[in-house]
Amino acid sequence: MKKIFTLITVMLIAVSTNAQTRRTLWEGSLTMDNSWPSVQISKNDLLPYKTGDALIITISSADNTINTGWQWGSQVFVNCDWKTLFGAKTLTNGETNIEVVFTLSDEEVSQINGGSEIEVQGMNVVVTKVELEENETIEYETTGTELEMDSYGQIYKDQLTDYSGKDKLVFTYKVEGSTDYTEGEESGSVIGWGIGAIRSLGGNVEVASIGVKGIGEYNIQFTMDDLQGAIEDTNTTYNTNGIAFAMWNCKNAIGSRVSIVAYKAVSTGIEKVISETGNVNAPIYNLAGQRVNASYKGVVIQNGKKFFQK
16 A cells, blocks of 8 residues: 555656646736736746746737727737837737736846846736746757748748757847937837747738847747747748748847757656646647637647637
8 A cells, every 4th residue: 555655646746847837926907008007026026937937918808999099909018127028929809818928038037137027018908817837947959950041031841840849949130220329218229119020921920029129139939839820820821831030120220130040859857647638628729829718719729739619
């Protein structure tokens, strides 16, 4: 009996080691409109956090009529001390009870480390909860593989067949420009809303807009799970699927692509216990990579498989 109990205990420890845990940072109901309200969270309340953890923003509704003058529709984004931390994620008008996931990269962790608080903002959405999901640490191979992109920053699906799941792509870009700034602007800043985007080839599915930062070289990274909705965009006007690394000028600055490098996740040697039929309680995502619940209608992804949810 003691041996059986010990075995069960070991199994529970092995599973819990890989489990994702969530902490609620804020809960309420805040309508994001043109008065620009925000959910402000102290860095001390966010601790501990690390690369690979995720901020989960629960949206009870996305409604473009909250502010009809906002031409970009329903969006949610996260700042750090009122500077862009994550690019905006656009939601489909009429969606309800969805979870928007912002995964912390090394760059974002560094930015939070140097700040004091984060702010969740948006437009034409109602935010009801902000959570931190603490994920297991993922190790990656030291040397990645640089992917070929054309002059438009496009990479095609056939270059990505060897990558899946938690394998990641690192998009590196450079921001150059004038050192002359309008009075009141912080030295080294770039004036404007954004400098680029990661999206599907046809532009119908946007993974993230690349927010404005200072002049310098930066990277933004995503797992293949994050990118899957854009890669498989069925509305593309092209004959193939893939990812577009779009960059553009931003008032006093010029944005340019440097590289796209793929890294494979390295196994930690601890394996999860997974049913052959898949986990029926596994999170569900739409084709844009946004987390949704069982009431969502349309094509969704669960346990790495696509199906149509009525």
